Amino acid sequence: MSVETLKIDGDEYIKTAQTEEIPEGRGIAIDVDGIEIAIFNADGEFYAISNRCSHQSAPMCKAGEEKINAEHTWTKTRGRVDAEDCSVTCPWHLWKWDLESGKNEASGQRIATFDVTVEDDSVFVRI
Amino acid sequence: MVSSIKRLDADEEVPEEAFDVDIVDLDFHVNPREEELRPYIEDERALDRLSTEFGMWPIPDKWDAAYAIDEGNEGLFTQGRAEVAEDVRRACERFAINEPVVNAGINGLPQQHHPVLKNAVLRAGNSYMLDHFVDEGVLTALSIPKWDVDYALEELNRWGDEDGVVAAYSWYDPREPWGVEEFDPVFERLESLGLPLLLHGSLAFWPQHSYVGDEMLTWTEVLGFDWPIHGMVNTVNMIMRGVFDRYPDLNVVFQEAGHWWLPFVRYRMDEFYEMHPEDIQITPRKFEDGEHYLEKAPSEYLRENIYMCTQPFALPRRAGEARDMLNLSMAADTFVYSSDWPHQTLDPATWFFTSRAFRDDQELRDRILHQNARDILRI
Numbered sequence: 068m069s070v071e072t073l074k075i076d077g078d079e080y081i082k083t084a085q086t087e088e089i090p091e092g093r094g095i096a097i098d099v100d101g102i103e104i105a106i107f108n109a110d111g112e113f114y115a116i117s118n119r120c121s122h123q124s125a126p127m128c129k130a131g132e133e134k135i136n137a138e139h140t141w142t143k144t145r146g147r148v149d150a151e152d153c154s155v156t157c158p159w160h161l162w163k164w165d166l167e168s169g170k171n172e173a174s175g176q177r178i179a180t181f182d183v184t185v186e187d188d189s190v191f192v193r194i
Numbered sequence: 195m196v197s198s199i200k201r202l203d204a205d206e207e208v209p210e211e212a213f214d215v216d217i218v219d220l221d222f223h224v225n226p227r228e229e230e231l232r233p234y235i236e237d238e239r240a241l242d243r244l245s246t247e248f249g250m251w252p253i254p255d256k257w258d259a260a261y262a263i264d265e266g267n268e269g270l271f272t273q274g275r276a277e278v279a280e281d282v283r284r285a286c287e288r289f290a291i292n293e294p295v296v297n298a299g300i301n302g303l304p305q306q307h308h309p310v311l312k313n314a315v316l317r318a319g320n321s322y323m324l325d326h327f328v329d330e331g332v333l334t335a336l337s338i339p340k341w342d343v344d345y346a347l348e349e350l351n352r353w354g355d356e357d358g359v360v361a362a363y364s365w366y367d368p369r370e371p372w373g374v375e376e377f378d379p380v381f382e383r384l385e386s387l388g389l390p391l392l393l394h395g396s397l398a399f400w401p402q403h404s405y406v407g408d409e410m411l412t413w414t415e416v417l418g419f420d421w422p423i424h425g426m427v428n429t430v431n432m433i434m435r436g437v438f439d440r441y442p443d444l445n446v447v448f449q450e451a452g453h454w455w456l457p458f459v460r461y462r463m464d465e466f467y468e469m470h471p472e473d474i475q476i477t478p479r480k481f482e483d484g485e486h487y488l489e490k491a492p493s494e495y496l497r498e499n500i501y502m503c504t505q506p507f508a509l510p511r512r513a514g515e516a517r518d519m520l521n522l523s524m525a526a527d528t529f530v531y532s533s534d535w536p537h538q539t540l541d542p543a544t545w546f547f548t549s550r551a552f553r554d555d556q557e558l559r560d561r562i563l564h565q566n567a568r569d570i571l572r573i
């Protein structure tokens with residue numbers, strides 16, 4: 068993928084996806100020079116956070132994915148993206164990460180978050 | 195200045211190298227729904243009782259895993275629900291699992307009160323598994339009841355030599371540990387069939403049924419330590435009561451019993467036995483056989499006949515500490531990988547590709563990921 072950039076107040080943002088590529092409640096993952104970043108759509112707001120959960124390295128981008136035979140389960144998705152409390156829950160063991168601060172309350176651990184801006188239906192992330 | 199950006203393949207959830215290694219998963223649960231099992235219940239009377247809505251659950255449980263988990267009891271299905279072989283294959287692809295050994299996971303069964311109904315459900319579960327998994331080429335562990343030895347033998351006679359049935363599955367708890375002589379006919383049959391006995395934690399005995407357990411309130415206490423204690427007690431009971439002197443080819447795999455307690459049991463068993471072994475001769479098997487002592491040091495049975503599923507691995511982060519723990523646990527001979535899919539303690543094989551303890555010792559990694567399992571399963 069060629070790198071498209073955008074400058075905001077002197078900071079460089081890179082284009083990662085079109086908004087329609089990330090459905091509401093779901094995420095995608097990109098690798099930027101070896102850094103894995105997950106980008107989520109939480110009710111129309113886009114957030115970027117490390118794609119690797121610090122617990123056991125689950126790919127966070129799977130949060131919100133439909134479960135196998137989801138119709139026979141209650142919550143239907145593996146982990147989830149929660150727009151109301153601005154969090155993403157890991158698909159493996161459900162650690163909850165704040166999408167703005169990258170913090171998990173229970174462990175006190177923090178993972179990286181990245182600034183996001185949307186321009187002309189493109190999602191840009193500041194690395 | 196960013197030089198490269200690429201979209202990641204969302205379907206692979208473990209490191210790429212994992213896809214180049216053979217991974218056998220010794221504890222993969224499928225969860226047939228009640229209405230799917232019902233047609234397999236053979237006895238009309240049992241079916242009638244099992245299909246009638248009786249209202250409230252008859253046994254009040256004080257502790258529940260649900261309190262600890264954001265999604266409550268849905269924690270049992272954090273990854274989904276496999277009902278047929280295709281579901282299992284889909285789930286395994288993501289985690290690079292080549293050979294899952296599935297079980298029907300009706301782990302609440304030992305808790306039920308009526309042996310006739312329990313047997314009916316157990317048999318229905320096995321029949322379902324034969325149709326939907328064994329016949330579809332998925333390696334399967336079929337269940338035998340701990341509460342009814344004759345019925346266990348009947349079940350083993352029914353499907354024990356089917357291709358694709360690679361192990362028998364039952365449960366451990368502190369009631370009647372597996373060292374009790376009553377189980378000898380089962381061991382004898384398993385040995386002759388070449389099937390290992392997989393023992394899973396059972397819902398038959400939560401700590402609330404004991405004095406100390408009455409005060410256990412948390413997931414960490416109950417699931418983290420209660421089952422391992424039962425696993426430990428059952429292991430030592432089988433060894434000291436001479437099960438493996440009588441059935442030297444029997445292999446027993448503990449699932450969800452923890453595994454890092456092996457060094458403790460290894461050294462403590464030997465120390466105590468060597469210090470004061472004179473009561474061995476009056477344990478029933480030894481007494482009957484006129485033998486005085488065990489044939490080997492207790493820890494040797496641990497190494498040769500007992501296996502531990504690793505889920506969740508909880509490997510120390512420092513490679514040196516991890517290596518020491520693995521050595522002391524005789525992991526090359528005792529550990530077998532398990533994912534516990536789809537439960538809340540899911541353990542993808544990530545550890546084996548991120549820790550230097552395994553990067554520097556691929557032979558050990560391979561023994562845990564597949565070799566030990568392939569050695570004991572009837573494949």
Ligand code: FES
Pocket residue numbers: 120121122123124125157158159160161162
């Ligand atoms: S890997 Fe994310 S919670 Fe365990």
